[in-house]
Amino acid sequence: MLLGRYLCLLALAALLAPPAAFCAEGKTAWGTRVSENYDVWAWLSEYTGEDQESWADLGRDQQEAALTKAKAGCERAGSKLAATRNQSDGLAILSLTESDLGQIGVCVKNGDAIAASLEAKKARLASIRAKASKGNYSDADMLWMRENGITLPQESSAAEEKAARQADLAKSRKKKYDAAQKKYGKLKGQDAQGLGQLYDGGKNSGAADPTASADLSGAGGKRLAMPKPEARMPTKSLTASAPPVMAGAAAAPKPAAAPKPAPATSYIPDSPADPTRYFEDPKVKTAVAKVWAKAEEKMAQPGYTSSTYNSNPIARAVYNNLASTRVKTAMAANEMMMNYRYNGEADVAAFQRDFGVKLTQSQIADIDHFYSGASYSAIPVVGAVGGVFFSAAYDGGYDIGKGLVKNGNGRVKYNVRQVGVDVQGCAFGMALTGTDIGERAAKMLE
Amino acid sequence: MKILIIEDNLELSWVLADCLKREGFKTQIASSGAAGVKAALSYLPDLVLLDYNLGDMTGHDVAVAIQNMRKTTHIPFVVLSALGADPMLVRGFSKFPNCRGTMCKTLSTREVLKTIHKALPAPAKVREEQ
Numbered sequence: 141m142l143l144g145r146y147l148c149l150l151a152l153a154a155l156l157a158p159p160a161a162f163c164a165e166g167k168t169a170w171g172t173r174v175s176e177n178y179d180v181w182a183w184l185s186e187y188t189g190e191d192q193e194s195w196a197d198l199g200r201d202q203q204e205a206a207l208t209k210a211k212a213g214c215e216r217a218g219s220k221l222a223a224t225r226n227q228s229d230g231l232a233i234l235s236l237t238e239s240d241l242g243q244i245g246v247c248v249k250n251g252d253a254i255a256a257s258l259e260a261k262k263a264r265l266a267s268i269r270a271k272a273s274k275g276n277y278s279d280a281d282m283l284w285m286r287e288n289g290i291t292l293p294q295e296s297s298a299a300e301e302k303a304a305r306q307a308d309l310a311k312s313r314k315k316k317y318d319a320a321q322k323k324y325g326k327l328k329g330q331d332a333q334g335l336g337q338l339y340d341g342g343k344n345s346g347a348a349d350p351t352a353s354a355d356l357s358g359a360g361g362k363r364l365a366m367p368k369p370e371a372r373m374p375t376k377s378l379t380a381s382a383p384p385v386m387a388g389a390a391a392a393p394k395p396a397a398a399p400k401p402a403p404a405t406s407y408i409p410d411s412p413a414d415p416t417r418y419f420e421d422p423k424v425k426t427a428v429a430k431v432w433a434k435a436e437e438k439m440a441q442p443g444y445t446s447s448t449y450n451s452n453p454i455a456r457a458v459y460n461n462l463a464s465t466r467v468k469t470a471m472a473a474n475e476m477m478m479n480y481r482y483n484g485e486a487d488v489a490a491f492q493r494d495f496g497v498k499l500t501q502s503q504i505a506d507i508d509h510f511y512s513g514a515s516y517s518a519i520p521v522v523g524a525v526g527g528v529f530f531s532a533a534y535d536g537g538y539d540i541g542k543g544l545v546k547n548g549n550g551r552v553k554y555n556v557r558q559v560g561v562d563v564q565g566c567a568f569g570m571a572l573t574g575t576d577i578g579e580r581a582a583k584m585l586e
Numbered sequence: 587m588k589i590l591i592i593e594d595n596l597e598l599s600w601v602l603a604d605c606l607k608r609e610g611f612k613t614q615i616a617s618s619g620a621a622g623v624k625a626a627l628s629y630l631p632d633l634v635l636l637d638y639n640l641g642d643m644t645g646h647d648v649a650v651a652i653q654n655m656r657k658t659t660h661i662p663f664v665v666l667s668a669l670g671a672d673p674m675l676v677r678g679f680s681k682f683p684n685c686r687g688t689m690c691k692t693l694s695t696r697e698v699l700k701t702i703h704k705a706l707p708a709p710a711k712v713r714e715e716q
Contacts, residue, residue, distance in 0.1 A: 228594070228596060230595060230596030230597040230598075230599075230600070231596055231617070233596075265597055265600070265601075268601055269600055269601055269604045272604040272605045272608070272695070273604045273605075273607070275608050277605065277694065277695040277696050277699075278694070278696075280601060280605070280695060281695050285692075287597075290692060
């Protein structure tokens, strides 16, 4: 039992024991795992030139010394790389020497890729710096931007869009131009007759009328005057007639100037405020209008005062306080007419001289009474009715009496007929007051 | 003329330094804010080219430090940052009397150099101060 246990232990010991030679000398076999993070054997191979054969020839102490040195080298390279892990490439390049990069590439896990990348970066940076140092700033900028992935705003796409838009525009323009050329191309090289044929089918084509055409010789570069509007032909008939006559042709007679419009009156024609409305004889109408116009002129004179209507308190009160401008105008007309009443034919001649209308003395008296009635009607309430009687009494009774006494001496006899004119005058005067009552009364009296 | 480049991107600093050397300037590079402040005190440059994002501190902090130190308070600086076109940054630095402008890093080297030339004090003035 004990013998069996002993044999088993011997067999296990034999299996676990190193090769006899190494065990005997205490050496480390080539490729044995000696570090978790670094490839120490690669470092030894690169920097000490050892290989598997030469390694076996080394003594135990030599091997240990080489391994210690290799491990230290690897750890130094590893720590240098770790120090630059959170730094920029520039700092890495600055802090890592070529020797460091070499060692990193040899012994650090994935170090070869890192070292190669840093070496390439260093080379590119050297290239940029070389260009900058030589003053080639544009190239240095371009390389720098490419190195750092900087892209300028997409100018290319914008330029493409712009070019596409311009192409579309050019295409559209060409299309329009072609259409226009097709449409108007036939006009090219045509003479007047040909143009006339194209213009209206030759209806009016033919030799140009020398009297109706302009001589354009020597007019090159000069601006030709356009015909005046009245010399142009109506546009409606352009399609069936010759083109408009140019300047230089026989000018069409200038149409007679339109008569000037009649001067504006202060009343609406044929309204109750129109004094001519109350008369039928055209001559009397004209005279009435002229008297009114002259009265307005008189009123418009600065400093005009009515001496007649300021002669007694009632008239003055009416004139100054109640009468409107139009009534005052009627008063002024009445005042003027007073001068043509008592001198027979002399007054007729004077009236004709002053107003350009030949009236009979009776007609002149009618006008006088008309404006007299209008003046009285300005008196409130009383004027509306009593104006007639005032006007009749104004001189009618007096003259009737006088007429009876002096009949046949050429003086016109004023009679009851003129009461009608007085009524018309009152109606006119009330219309001039501008009140509803006045206007209604005027209509009633009419 | 001495120019201090305070820039944490060393690659850019080197390229800038190369360009400035070619233009006849002497340069020194500081790759952090703290190093920049120290360099400003020791180097006493005629102009500081200042980045904004410096890692340990901002360009604004460095500008405040430079302005507040008696020996460096007169030193003008130009901000060269990726945020150089940011209106807030521009407005912030415009309050510094010594700030001679802000530039974006995407500007071409020629434009950067042009701005630097413009920002530098006149030689006569420098001599008087010295």
